[in-house]
Amino acid sequence: MHDIKIRTERLLLRPLTIADAEDVFEWVSDERVARYMVYTTYTDIEQVRQWLAFVCQDASTYHFGFERLSDGKLIGSGDIGPDTKRDGWGFGYNLRYDSWGMGYATEAVRAMMRYAYESFGARKFASGHCEPNLASGNVMKKCGLHFTGYGTFQKLDGSCKMRSMEYEGYFDEAPR
Ligand SMILES: CC(C)(COP(=O)(O)OP(=O)(O)OC[C@H]1O[C@@H](n2cnc3c(N)ncnc32)[C@H](O)[C@@H]1OP(=O)(O)O)[C@@H](O)C(=O)NCCC(=O)NCCS
Numbered sequence: 381m382h383d384i385k386i387r388t389e390r391l392l393l394r395p396l397t398i399a400d401a402e403d404v405f406e407w408v409s410d411e412r413v414a415r416y417m418v419y420t421t422y423t424d425i426e427q428v429r430q431w432l433a434f435v436c437q438d439a440s441t442y443h444f445g446f447e448r449l450s451d452g453k454l455i456g457s458g459d460i461g462p463d464t465k466r467d468g469w470g471f472g473y474n475l476r477y478d479s480w481g482m483g484y485a486t487e488a489v490r491a492m493m494r495y496a497y498e499s500f501g502a503r504k505f506a507s508g509h510c511e512p513n514l515a516s517g518n519v520m521k522k523c524g525l526h527f528t529g530y531g532t533f534q535k536l537d538g539s540c541k542m543r544s545m546e547y548e549g550y551f552d553e554a555p556r
Pocket of ligand 1: 412413414416417473474475476479480481482483484485486487508509510513514515516518519522
């Protein structure tokens with residue numbers, strides 16, 4: 381687990397811990413949030429504790445909780461790390477439903493990208509989303525990535541397969 385904290389205008393990006401299980405369960409058990417994520421909708425908080433235990437020892441990826449500065453509420457999470465399949469730094473994110481549409485995802489992703497750029501020399505970033513998930517594509521575009529083509533999305537348990545839209549961006553100055 382890392383101990384990195386990144387402050388943005390409205391968010392604190394900080395490590396996730398087992399103590400976040402109840403907050404995280406609120407959004408991962410929400411079908412509206414889980415629909416286009418690789419995980420299937422969580423039904424038991426114990427599954428969240430297991431995921432958080434994994435996150436806390438995962439050395440290959442930087443996982444962050446997104447805490448809203450105004451009230452200290454954990455409103456989402458995301459991660460960034462080298463993605464060998466996409467040949468660049470990959471990232472992902474999800475927010476609780478009542479926090480959508482306020483620019484928080486864009487703010488958090490930009491901060492994670494800037495961190496990777498400045499701390500690890502990351503220059504190429506790549507990510508993708510399920511074709512109907514246009515809000516996610518807009519986050520990627522607002523963060524400076526461009527559409528490169530279609531791919532395939534599959535949930536981790538194989539329960540859903542559909543076309544994905546793939547994005548990448550090369551940065552020779554820090555993302556902002
Ligand atoms: C995708 C998600 C993270 C976007 O978070 P967000 O904080 O609402 O995104 P932002 O507010 O930064 O908005 C990004 C852009 O998308 C636009 N947008 C929002 N909802 C949209 C929709 N349903 N369709 C098209 N565009 C949409 C916003 O208007 C914004 O553009 P603008 O600033 O030009 O208006 C959020 O909807 C979510 O958590 N979804 C469930 C999990 C998920 O799908 N994660 C991504 C998996 S690839």
